[in-house]
Amino acid sequence: MNAPESTYTQVAWPAKVNEIPKDIFDREDVYQLELEKIFYGPEWxxxxxxxxxxxxxxxxxxxxxxxxxxxxxxxxxxxxxxxxxxxxxxxxxxxxxxxxxxxxxxxxxxxxxxxxxxxxxxxxxxxxxxxxxxxxxxxxxxxxxxxLGLIFVTCSDKTPDIETYLGRTKDALAITLNGDGRLKLLGYQKVLYDVNWKAYADNDGYHAPLLHAAFKLLNWQGGEGEQYGTENGHIGFESELKVPEDTGFLNDPSLLHFKGTESSKGSAIASIFPVTVITKHMDMINIRFAFPRGVGSTEVHYGYFAHVDDDEEMVRHRIRQSSNMLGPTGLVSMEDASIFSRIHRGNHTPGNVAFQKGVKHEDRIWYDFKQNDEAGNLPRWEHYRKSMGFNREEA
Ligand code: FES
Ligand SMILES: [Fe+2]
Known part of the structure; x- marks a missing residue:
């Protein structure tokens, strides 16, 4: 007979909302409970x-x-x-x-x-x-x-309708799916990251210009924008992306041109709990389908898309931009793979991690953030904690 849930899934969850216990990234019992409560629970x-x-x-x-x-x-x-x-x-x-x-x-x-x-x-x-x-x-x-053409499934009959479920992230989703979601597939990049699915999904707005060398080399810069969370763990991100002036790094600077996207809406991300990320940066439309392969491995299928009305030149531009910039070997994202495996190894140590950038409160959750706040991930951690039934320790 299986042990009652409470005897094998105790997690000491810290009192402060910006602290996360490291052992949840490598515990098999926690992973089994995640399958039941999250992946087979009331989520799309x-x-x-x-x-x-x-x-x-x-x-x-x-x-x-x-x-x-x-x-x-x-x-x-x-x-x-x-x-x-x-x-x-x-x-x-x-x-x-x-x-x-x-x-x-x-x-x-x-x-x-x-x-x-x-x-x-x-x-x-x-x-x-x-x-x-x-x-x-x-x-x-x-x-x-x-x-918008995205097919969602749920194993639960308690999951609310999709519009209620997505909430405010519908806005970011519409931008990422090019407005009407009438897309055609360009191709995939598939990768297996040596990381727990939660650390993969925990990629934040703080690291991007610091970790990724190409941000500087290409003069890739954001502008006006915002990041917001929802109570059920989704994150929306909408920002201007300035057309980079040619830094001389690329032989062909047209790689970075905006052809079908306003620079004012140059960057958008819809991160749908638990593990789907949909992005549009410049003219790149990218849906990242992901799923755990055990507690220490996450499989990600980066799907790249064009709009059905694109002409041949636009399709070629999207393919060039997508295959050079994004995914496991992309100029502005390639370092993520090494961080995923390093953070997974590092998290096999005792104690908690603490989010800092953009943390305004330590005793309650809020939902509006600056673009480069790592605190934007805290509402999803709160939803995770509640879904799993883990109680906070007393302050
Ligand atoms: S036909 Fe027997 S398992 Fe499919
Ligand atoms: Fe990154």
Whole structure:
């Protein structure tokens, strides 16, 4: 029998709102509880954008926590979401990450499903149990919703509707998805970071100009902007991004030109709890689908997009900008990978970490921040703590 929750998930959570206990980044029992309370709890998880699967039969696979998910555009054009498991004995139905299929055949006993998830045939079904009903044996579905083309799923029937759930971050999301969310996929960069998912998601506004050498080399500078949190752990960031004057660092400074974006809306981030990050910097539209691979590993699929109305030149510009600037090898982000693995190793030490930049209060949470405040992450930590049922120690 499993131990009662309370006997194995005690965490000494500090009294100050800007302090986080380090042991939550490497404890297996905490990770198992996160799967239950967060990944399979009342949260929406972005698993796809409609622009990734534009044609009938297009599909992608991904995880929510450790549960495999299959997203398919059916032969009728409708997008449906399933658990990626055969309805017979639970074999993983599709192993490819993306593709196009006319049907899905499970290799174990050759049950065959159509692109709408219905069971079309099962060998030897004349000998099946008396209550077997083919119509009820489709691929198991998972609750889903769509917002600006983003497909979200949730394992819980208690999760509120998506607009309520996103709250104020709808504003940042609209900017990042180029207004109307009518996107087409340019390609992916996929990476496995040696870091707990929470430290990956804890990337902050304070570090960017300090860690990333290219900020200086390119004269990459923000301007007017704001950062805001929501009670349920999301973060929105909207800022001007000044067109950098040529510093001579690039052979071709046109890499940094704004072609389809106002400089005043040059930088936006929607960070949706627990682990989805959607960004638009300059003309780069980037959705980062992520999921934990155990307590010390996080898989991230950086999806890059263009707008469906872009001409060929604009598409080429977005590809050049995206592949040079962002992702695990991007000029303004490449150092993050080494920090992720270093912070994971460093966090295997006792005690708490303390956020400092932008911390106005130590005894309560607030929601408006300056762009470079690391304190912008505190509302999401508060939502995490409450979701997990961890109590603060007395001050
Ligand atoms: S597990 Fe899929 S056909 Fe048996
Ligand atoms: Fe970074």
């Amino acid at each position: 998880h972005a698993v796809a954008h409609a622009g990734e699967i534009p044609n009938p039969g297009d599909f992608k696979t991904i995880n929510v926590g450790e549960r495999p998910i299959l997203v398919v555009r059916g032969d009728d054009g409708e997008i449906r979401t399933f658990y990626n498991a055969c309805s017979h004995r639970g074999n993983l139905l599709e192993t490819r990450v993306t593709g196009n299929a006319a049907e899905f055949e499970c290799p174990y006993h050759r049950w065959l499903f159509d692109t709408r998830g219905a069971l079309r045939g099962a060998p030897g079904d004349e000998d099946f149990s008396p209550s077997f009903c083919k119509e009820e044996m489709g691929v198991p579905t998972i609750r889903s919703t769509e917002y």
